[in-house]
Amino acid sequence: MAHIFKIRDLYKKYNEKQVLNDININIDVGEIFCILGPSGAGKTTLLRILNSIEKPDSGRVFFKKTNLLTSRGKEFLNSRRKMAMVFQDGAVFNSSVYDNVSYGLKIRGINKDEIRKRVNESLKIVGLEGYSGRRAHTLSGGEKQRMTFAMTVVLKPDVLLFDEPTASLDPINEKIIESIIRRINDLGITIIFTTHKQEEALSLATRIAVINKGVFEQIGPPEDIFYRPNSVFIARFVGVENIFKGIIRSNSIDLDWIRLKTPVITKKIGDKVTVCIRPEEIFLIRNDATHRNDYPNQFNGNITRMSPQGKALIRLFIKVNKRLIVKVDVPRHVVNHMDIEVGKEITASINHESLHVI
Amino acid sequence: MFKGGILNMNFLIDGFLKAIALILSNDPYVMSITAVSIKISGTAVIISILFSIPTAILISTNKFRGKKFIISLINTAMSLPPVVVGLIVFLMLVPAGPLGILQLIFTPAAMIIAQFILVTPIITGISIASINSVGQSIRDTAFTLGGTKKDISLIILKEAKVGIIIAVLAGFGRAIAEVGAILIAGGNVAFWDAETDTYSSYTRTLTTAITLETSKGDISTSIALGIIVLSIALSVNLLSNRLQDRE
Amino acid sequence: MGMRLKIFLFLLIISTGCLSQNDEKTLNTISEPKEITLSTTTSVDDSGLLKILNQPFEEKYKIRIKVIAEGTGKALKTAELGGSDVVIVHSREKEDVFIKEGFGINKRDLMHNNFIIVGPESDPAGISGMKSGSDAFNKIANSKSRFFSRGDESGTHVKEKVLWKKIGMLNTGSWYKSIGKGMGDTLIAANAQNGYTLSDQSTYLKMKERINLGILVVGDPIFYNPYSVIAVNPARYPDKNEKYQMVMLYIGYLTSPEGQMIISEYGKDEFGHALFYPDAIS
Numbered sequence: 001m002a003h004i005f006k007i008r009d010l011y012k013k014y015n016e017k018q019v020l021n022d023i024n025i026n027i028d029v030g031e032i033f034c035i036l037g038p039s040g041a042g043k044t045t046l047l048r049i050l051n052s053i054e055k056p057d058s059g060r061v062f063f064k065k066t067n068l069l070t071s072r073g074k075e076f077l078n079s080r081r082k083m084a085m086v087f088q089d090g091a092v093f094n095s096s097v098y099d100n101v102s103y104g105l106k107i108r109g110i111n112k113d114e115i116r117k118r119v120n121e122s123l124k125i126v127g128l129e130g131y132s133g134r135r136a137h138t139l140s141g142g143e144k145q146r147m148t149f150a151m152t153v154v155l156k157p158d159v160l161l162f163d164e165p166t167a168s169l170d171p172i173n174e175k176i177i178e179s180i181i182r183r184i185n186d187l188g189i190t191i192i193f194t195t196h197k198q199e200e201a202l203s204l205a206t207r208i209a210v211i212n213k214g215v216f217e218q219i220g221p222p223e224d225i226f227y228r229p230n231s232v233f234i235a236r237f238v239g240v241e242n243i244f245k246g247i248i249r250s251n252s253i254d255l256d257w258i259r260l261k262t263p264v265i266t267k268k269i270g271d272k273v274t275v276c277i278r279p280e281e282i283f284l285i286r287n288d289a290t291h292r293n294d295y296p297n298q299f300n301g302n303i304t305r306m307s308p309q310g311k312a313l314i315r316l317f318i319k320v321n322k323r324l325i326v327k328v329d330v331p332r333h334v335v336n337h338m339d340i341e342v343g344k345e346i347t348a349s350i351n352h353e354s355l356h357v358i
Numbered sequence: 359m360f361k362g363g364i365l366n367m368n369f370l371i372d373g374f375l376k377a378i379a380l381i382l383s384n385d386p387y388v389m390s391i392t393a394v395s396i397k398i399s400g401t402a403v404i405i406s407i408l409f410s411i412p413t414a415i416l417i418s419t420n421k422f423r424g425k426k427f428i429i430s431l432i433n434t435a436m437s438l439p440p441v442v443v444g445l446i447v448f449l450m451l452v453p454a455g456p457l458g459i460l461q462l463i464f465t466p467a468a469m470i471i472a473q474f475i476l477v478t479p480i481i482t483g484i485s486i487a488s489i490n491s492v493g494q495s496i497r498d499t500a501f502t503l504g505g506t507k508k509d510i511s512l513i514i515l516k517e518a519k520v521g522i523i524i525a526v527l528a529g530f531g532r533a534i535a536e537v538g539a540i541l542i543a544g545g546n547v548a549f550w551d552a553e554t555d556t557y558s559s560y561t562r563t564l565t566t567a568i569t570l571e572t573s574k575g576d577i578s579t580s581i582a583l584g585i586i587v588l589s590i591a592l593s594v595n596l597l598s599n600r601l602q603d604r605e
Numbered sequence: 606m607g608m609r610l611k612i613f614l615f616l617l618i619i620s621t622g623c624l625s626q627n628d629e630k631t632l633n634t635i636s637e638p639k640e641i642t643l644s645t646t647t648s649v650d651d652s653g654l655l656k657i658l659n660q661p662f663e664e665k666y667k668i669r670i671k672v673i674a675e676g677t678g679k680a681l682k683t684a685e686l687g688g689s690d691v692v693i694v695h696s697r698e699k700e701d702v703f704i705k706e707g708f709g710i711n712k713r714d715l716m717h718n719n720f721i722i723v724g725p726e727s728d729p730a731g732i733s734g735m736k737s738g739s740d741a742f743n744k745i746a747n748s749k750s751r752f753f754s755r756g757d758e759s760g761t762h763v764k765e766k767v768l769w770k771k772i773g774m775l776n777t778g779s780w781y782k783s784i785g786k787g788m789g790d791t792l793i794a795a796n797a798q799n800g801y802t803l804s805d806q807s808t809y810l811k812m813k814e815r816i817n818l819g820i821l822v823v824g825d826p827i828f829y830n831p832y833s834v835i836a837v838n839p840a841r842y843p844d845k846n847e848k849y850q851m852v853m854l855y856i857g858y859l860t861s862p863e864g865q866m867i868i869s870e871y872g873k874d875e876f877g878h879a880l881f882y883p884d885a886i887s
Contacts, residue, residue, distance in 0.1 A: 051502055081504035091495035094517055103513075104503035151503060453687025453842050463688045464642060464673055545673040550656055552664065557656075560671070570674075573789040574651050575815045 002029045003062075004159055004190050005050060010059035012045055012214075019045050020056065021214035029158075032181070032191040034205035036198065036225075038237070042214045043194035044088070047161050050192065051085045052076075064158075081108065084152035085161040088168075090145070092136040097128065097147055100136050104155045122154040126180050142173035146180065153184055160184060162193035166200060178204055198238045202226060210234050227278070228356050235276045235358070241327040242277040253357070257320045258299045260350065265357050274358045279315060279329040281354030285347045286338060295349035301326060303344050306335075318346060369577070376578030377585055386556045387548075388579070392586055395563040398466055398540065399533035402473035406481050407526060414485035414522075415511060429486060435479035440472075444539030447472040451543070464545035466561055472539040477529035484528055488521025489514055520601050527598040534590055537565035546570060564590075640669040641851045644681075644689035646759055647787040649832065650674035652807040652880050654871050661867070662858045668851050676787070678758035684708060684837045690848045691855060695760035695805075695832040709835035711853070713860050716868050716881040717831040720764055722822035723792070723809060724750075724801040732801075738825040739771045746772070749780040751800030755791050756783030760830065765803045768827065792816055805830055807880035810872065831884065834859055860885035 010023035126146040166174040229235040246255040301318035309315040451463040544561035564587040730750040732741040788808040795802040796816040839849035865883035872880035
């Protein structure tokens, strides 16, 4: 796979705070690369450095074969013009949608007919056909966002950078933006985007880099991040609700309220570990279920609370001993079928494939 | 004049009616004064624009040491007392003064210089504020779309266009309404025109003429001049307000 | 589009105003037509005399006279700084200093009129008909009646100060209002507040119709108010030699029978009374 960006030993400090700390990554041509992390983690700064809007304190940034930090003049301008960024609070120019979208082409000296053709194409891609004559300031939040996409897509760049593209949008517009991003990627444009929303990262990205306090804690495909997080921080960030401390025994992990039969892990007996179990990966056992004892890693508990988790699931808070609560996400129909309610005793089973040990 | 309440009103109404008559009849004296007013203030503003706007762009788009100081200097200069400016221009331009050799004292040029000094901080200062308010995000957008430094400056100008026009109108409004500076530097001179058998203004403007006519007790001429200068100031303000609403 | 059009029209009007006055009068600074600058007092200018007096000279010699009307002090200062070429003022003491310090030469007596004390009909200080100016001032001060002073170092103001000094008055008190304005404005103020003031005859006559003050004290020789014309010394400003020639022509004209005749007639038609009395001995 060819690399479109190679970033080496990048450091950036703002007012005593180390915003980027020893960043090293390669970004492949054609991928949708997501930088996931909480606010203030350094995501926006990294993107601005990639787009040459800001300079790092030290390090190297290669775009294709060019070192952006040492490049000058025409070479630099040409490299710059092969990428574009859409900002979180992107400003629009005080003129028509057409003028906004055509701006980048105008300054490149493209001829009028070509401009018109490309503007219309881009407006189509973002679903703003017919908006050409509208004044940009009269657009709604979602429409403005899509227009800023069109302003960059129209340039037919190699890379597009999106900083929190759905941050200020409602769920419907979120979905629209996400499908536009996929459409743009289908045209062959490499996408790098930042977000703090784990679902968005999961649904869009081909690779995710989790950033925390200026450091990439883990880089990998979505399944790795979500089901095999490297650290408690990442686990919490991607929605692993059940994180328990335990000790390795000869054939199991002792969690104090349960002994888990586990797959092979490279730990020594006596090692202290942290176990992550996603709430949707725990299954309830009916009292009258056949072969009850076949289910692995069973435990009992008392349901202290129930709360909806999105449209399809309900989260059960199961008290397993005086201190601990295990969270289990269960489909609605199961709750209804099994007459589950607060106060009831319940038995559940944990699949050992659902365990992740840190 | 001071004979009692009712007569007071009569004298005002009388003066007002005479004033309207003067304006409607295109009284040459009044018209010459109006022309000089507009010419002096207009020229001062136009020359100031050539200096102020490039300066405003330079200052607001560049980082340099002392930038904050210069901007506060400009803002302070917006409230330069006109009489002080007039006095300084007078002392500079009299033959005894450093620029006396130019022989510009008591000429329209001296008034234009004085008003230039008064309006430039206003036009520059308000333009700087407008350009600054264009915001980093517009610059970032122009940059990321591949703009060169020149492209970015042009787009900033375009976005700040309305604010800059407002700055120019503010400068003109100040110029047309002021009296102290041009009175001292210009001398409030009118020449007798034998052809038209009236006075014709040389350095007499609406405002300086009002001071003169009022002190001579010629109320109707003063009111006529007052109506004209108020109308000009009002239209400038209305135009400026309309533009601000659009911002 | 509508906004752009409006702005364009606005700029068009301004530039038309700028360009239309294309005649000599407003564009000259380099190619000068013949011109001399006269700085004089507001009372002389306000009287309207100069318009009648200067016209024949301007027509005959094609020299334009630029009149700058200020207070006496400023008129002399302007001349001192080279801002004018000739002065007409009425303050003997200041004129003497002006000449002594070498700023002015070729002084000529031009004309004179008289100061008068004017005041309200009610005459609270009871000075009507008095013959002595200083006695009248005394009565005004003692009765603390409102008095308005020009306070601007003009000839009138200087004369007023002479009178106060004569009676040893220190001029304190809220009854004494120094307003720093010209004669016309001072008369208007005195009129509005029923006060007294010292005025020159000509300005008073000109303003008589508009105010309700009467002449109360007149005739004291101390009220004699002489006007002189003085040329600015070209030795101080050598490149003014050409101007000096023209100024001498002008002074010659003012002091000629023709000029003096105009002075003596001025005001008779309009006010029934001459405003100035010619003094030149050519």
